Amino acid sequence: MIETQELTKRFRKIVAVDGVSFTCRDGxxxxxxxxxxxxxxxxxxxIASVLEPTAGxxxxxxxxxxxxxxxxRARVGLLVESAGxxxxxxxxEHLRFYGRLxxxxxxxxxxxVEAVLEMLEMVDFADRRAExxxxxxxxxxxxxxxxxxxxxxxxxxxxxxxLDVMSARNVRALVARFREEGRCxxxxxHLMDEAQRLCDRVAxxxxxxxxxxxxxxxxxxxxxxxxxEEAFVCIVGAEQLRADLWEEQRAPRWYQFWRRxxxxxxxxxxxxxxA
Amino acid sequence: xxxxxxxVFAWETLDLLRDRRALxxxxxVPLLVPFLGAIAGMFVLWQVARQTDEGIPIVVVxxxxxPGLVDRLEDLRILELVAMPSDPExxxxxxxxxxxxxxxxxxxxxxxxxxxVALNLTSSRNGxxxxxxxxxxxxxxxxxxxxxxTERLVRRDLDRGWLEPxxxxxxxxxxxxxxxxxxxxxxxxxxxxxxxxxxxxxxxxFSGGLNLVASMTVGEKxxxxxESLLVxxxxxxxxxxxxxxxxxxxxxxxxxxxxxxxxxYTFLLSTLPAGFSGxxxxxxxxxxxxxLVVVWLVLxxxxxxxxxxxxxxxVCAFAKNYRESNLFLGVLQLLLPGMALLAVFGVGASPPGxxxxxxxxxxxxxxxxxxxxxxxxxxLVLAWVAAALYAVGAVLLAAYVFSREWALMRGV
Numbered sequence: 001m002i003e004t005q006e007l008t009k010r011f012r013k014i015v016a017v018d019g020v021s022f023t024c025r026d027g028x029x030x031x032x033x034x035x036x037x038x039x040x041x042x043x044x045x046x047i048a049s050v051l052e053p054t055a056g057x058x059x060x061x062x063x064x065x066x067x068x069x070x071x072x073r074a075r076v077g078l079l080v081e082s083a084g085x086x087x088x089x090x091x092x093e094h095l096r097f098y099g100r101l102x103x104x105x106x107x108x109x110x111x112x113v114e115a116v117l118e119m120l121e122m123v124d125f126a127d128r129r130a131e132x133x134x135x136x137x138x139x140x141x142x143x144x145x146x147x148x149x150x151x152x153x154x155x156x157x158x159x160x161x162x163l164d165v166m167s168a169r170n171v172r173a174l175v176a177r178f179r180e181e182g183r184c185x186x187x188x189x190h191l192m193d194e195a196q197r198l199c200d201r202v203a204x205x206x207x208x209x210x211x212x213x214x215x216x217x218x219x220x221x222x223x224x225x226x227x228x229e230e231a232f233v234c235i236v237g238a239e240q241l242r243a244d245l246w247e248e249q250r251a252p253r254w255y256q257f258w259r260r261x262x263x264x265x266x267x268x269x270x271x272x273x274x275a
Numbered sequence: 276x277x278x279x280x281x282x283v284f285a286w287e288t289l290d291l292l293r294d295r296r297a298l299x300x301x302x303x304v305p306l307l308v309p310f311l312g313a314i315a316g317m318f319v320l321w322q323v324a325r326q327t328d329e330g331i332p333i334v335v336v337x338x339x340x341x342p343g344l345v346d347r348l349e350d351l352r353i354l355e356l357v358a359m360p361s362d363p364e365x366x367x368x369x370x371x372x373x374x375x376x377x378x379x380x381x382x383x384x385x386x387x388x389x390x391x392v393a394l395n396l397t398s399s400r401n402g403x404x405x406x407x408x409x410x411x412x413x414x415x416x417x418x419x420x421x422x423x424x425t426e427r428l429v430r431r432d433l434d435r436g437w438l439e440p441x442x443x444x445x446x447x448x449x450x451x452x453x454x455x456x457x458x459x460x461x462x463x464x465x466x467x468x469x470x471x472x473x474x475x476x477x478x479x480x481f482s483g484g485l486n487l488v489a490s491m492t493v494g495e496k497x498x499x500x501x502e503s504l505l506v507x508x509x510x511x512x513x514x515x516x517x518x519x520x521x522x523x524x525x526x527x528x529x530x531x532x533x534x535x536x537x538x539x540y541t542f543l544l545s546t547l548p549a550g551f552s553g554x555x556x557x558x559x560x561x562x563x564x565x566x567l568v569v570v571w572l573v574l575x576x577x578x579x580x581x582x583x584x585x586x587x588x589x590v591c592a593f594a595k596n597y598r599e600s601n602l603f604l605g606v607l608q609l610l611l612p613g614m615a616l617l618a619v620f621g622v623g624a625s626p627p628g629x630x631x632x633x634x635x636x637x638x639x640x641x642x643x644x645x646x647x648x649x650x651x652x653x654x655l656v657l658a659w660v661a662a663a664l665y666a667v668g669a670v671l672l673a674a675y676v677f678s679r680e681w682a683l684m685r686g687v
Contacts, residue, residue: 050505051680070508078506084499088293100282101507145503 001026001184002047002153006056009042009208016042018208019056024186024201026152029179031199032188033232039208040188041081044155047186048078060153074102077151081158081188083142087131091122091141094130095148102149116144121170135162143171153184160194172198192229202228206236276513283509283517287491291521297487301525305532323353323407330355331408333374334363340382341392343422347415348376354411367399374398374408389427485604487525488584491518492591492677493600501683515588515677519670522584523577530576571645571655578662579638583611585669589676595685615639631658638662 002024009017017039024030032040045051047058049069058065060072085094095113099105104112117126120140125133130141139162147154159175160168175198178185189195195202196216204212204219212219212235216228225231251259291297332355338345348354357372366372377395379385385392396412398405428434495501504514587604594600618639622630631637631654641658644650650658676682 045502048506050502051684070510073506073508076506080499080502080506082499083503086290086498086500088290093289097282097286098503098507101279101504101509103278103508142503146506 001059001061002030002155002186003059004043004047004056005059007043007046007053007058008055009039009046009051010054015208017046017053020205020208020210021056022203022210022213024184026184027179027182028200029175029185029187029198031195031202032186032205033190033192033195033202034188034205035190035236038205040205041157042208043205044078044157044186044188048076048155049073050078074149075151076153076155077146077149079143079146079154079156079159081161083138083145085130085133085138085141088129090127090129091137091144092117092126094141095144098145099148104149112148112150116148119147119174120144136164136167139163140167151183153186154178155186157188159187159189160191192227192232196228204232204235211235276510276516279509279513280517280520283514284520287518287521291487291525294490297490301487301529302532305529305536309536331373331404331411332357332371333376333408333412334359334372335376335378337378337380337382340378340380341386341419344378344415344419347419348412351411351415353407367397370399370404372399373405374412376412386423485587485608488518488522488587489591489597489600489604491522492588493594493597496595496685497597505683511678512674515592515674516670519581519585519588519673522588523581526580526584527577530580572642574659575638575641575645575662578659578666579635581666582634582662582669585666585673589669589673592673592676593682593685611635619643628654628657631655632661634661634665 004020004022007017007020008015020039020043022030032043034040042051046053047060047065049058049060049065049072052066058072060075063072063075065072089097092113095116096109099109099113117123120143122137122140122144125137130138133141143156143159146156154175156175159171163171172194175185175187179200187195187199199216201213201215202219203210212222212231214222216231219231219235220226220228223231223234225234291301331353333348335345335348335356336359338356345356349356359375360366360372363372363375367375375397377397379392379394382392382394394416396409398409424438425435428437495504505511587607590603590607591600594603614635618636622636622640622643626640630640633640637658638661641650641655645655
């Protein structure tokens with residue numbers, strides 16, 4: 001189980017994650033939705049103990065990610081969105097290396113490596129060096145690295161990004177299998193269709209804050225929208241407007257005047273051709 | 276932690292063994308340089324041997340005036356005394372003849388009268404053979420002139436001391452107990468060792484592991500494998516130690532290969548005939564004590580290399596990308612030889628103990644003194660202990676930087 005309590009992360013003046021709290025239960029697929037730069041990846045890094053929170057806590061199976069980082073990392077399989085590979089090594093060697101770093105070894109590691117290679121359909125290129133791999137092949141190897149130690153909690157950052165239709169279907173099937181196996185699955189995505197089909201519950205994150213939380217159906221109902229995508233636009237759009245207004249009210253008087261002036265000048269220049 | 280260190284070390288070693296370009300620059304260059312040098316040397320030796328068998332053709336005019344000199348010239352196998360050709364100038368230009376030594380027709384009388392005799396030597400401009408011929412003739416002339424001088428002195432009841440009223444006898448005073456002179460012997464080519472060795476060690480130690488460390492640290496960011504590494508529960512200190520261990524090993528092998536090259540060349544030079552071995556004539560006699568020097572050298576170099584590699588690892592782990600790391604390393608590349616120059620030329624003889632405890636400079640001054648004026652045993656130990664402490668400090672710094680998110684997540 002993954003739980004966040006008022007989780008906050010600041011990078012100097014930028015607040016990447018701002019007091020986010022949610023719980024992702026075992027046997028549940030939980031989706032994090034948000035536009036680019038919303039803070040989804042930072043949130044996942046905080047949960048996987050790659051980053052340390054500025055405030056609040058991330059708990060994985062009851063273990064605090066800040067205080068028991070190594071134990072948390074052993075219980076989480078994180079698929080990094082933009083991860084690369086070592087060109088001079090094969091997928092099999094990658095899985096062995098990450099398995100060893102997870103503390104595995106001997107026959108147990110070999111069995112698990114074989115299982116992951118088959119599970120992700122990598123047997124055909126398991127012994128080919130990674131140099132020249134397609135984006136989809138790289139993605140499968142990186143996913144394999146995250147799963148080699150058979151983690152009870154799976155955190156996937158944009159799991160189908162860069163994959164072809166068949167590979168994306170396989171990943172979605174895999175996620176469904178994880179749910180059946182009782183694992184806790186946390187997915188970050190900006191594909192509404194994928195979230196609607198895969199996730200039991202979703203949280204919409206915007207500007208580091210949690211804007212809405214519930215099942216896809218609940219969010220659609222809350223916003224009187226016809227789909228999750230519309231609900232998302234409605235929630236994020238309203239929040240964006242609120243944030244802009246708030247920023248404007250907080251701004252100094254000269255800045256407010258300058259923005260009004262700019263807006264009116266823009267309006268006039270647009271009107272002129274018609275005049 | 277040891278398990279992680281071993282795993283990372285094995286992984287990085289395999290990566291290095293598969294990287295042909297890195298292997299070439301690290302190991303093949305020091306192996307190829309002596310090979311190419313040996314080919315060039317063999318070619319020169321073959322040419323010399325060929326000429327020695329055939330003899331460099333020279334003509335001695337009026338040889339009967341100084342038979343002792345002619346005997347000496349004939350004894351030199353490299354020269355072949357031939358009869359005067361019909362057109363000596365043409366023969367000199369065509370290379371048929373290399374040199375003409377002209378003895379004045381009254382040379383015997385002049386010598387008898389204890390006068391000075393001026394010989395005239397004309398040589399061709401045909402490659403490097405005339406230089407060999409001139410060197411051989413000069414050596415025979417020196418030898419013969421020495422005999423004539425001794426005869427003249429004996430005739431006047433004088434000895435060689437009369438010609439040299441003041442003589443300089445040089446001794447090297449090593450500090451009591453240990454080091455330089457007592458280890459290397461005062462005949463070791465100390466100027467070479469004390470000036471070039473610290474500079475060379477500084478460059479080798481730095482260049483050997485530099486690219487490797489950069490590839491293992493900032494390279495993880497460039498190829499976007501850093502985060503996958505951080506996601507594992509592996510101890511970050513173990514990871515960085517595994518990486519540093521390989522860079523130290525690679526540096527040590529590179530430095531070792533270059534050092535062997537240098538020793539090999541010095542040995543080769545010392546085995547060349549008289550006239551070619553001026554710089555290193557005493558080297559072979561010192562081979563026995565050289566073992567001790569090498570032990571001290573290795574003892575000083577190991578912590579020095581550990582420190583430089585760990586420091587580079589810390590800097591590269593902080594860098595966002597290769598471009599930024601190259602900027603940092605560019606500064607270091609200027610700084611280190613600068614410190615080596617400071618150590619060799621800026622620090623006076625017998626410096627205070629604190630100098631040996633300075634980072635980088637201490638070890639380099641100790642190396643300089645080991646091959647130069649001498650170093651007290653206490654100072655040698657102090658330099659080593661200080662270097663070892665700095666090495667530990669640098670490793671801790673690298674481990675610290677490698678465990679900080681502000682460093683690791685830069686550029687990720």
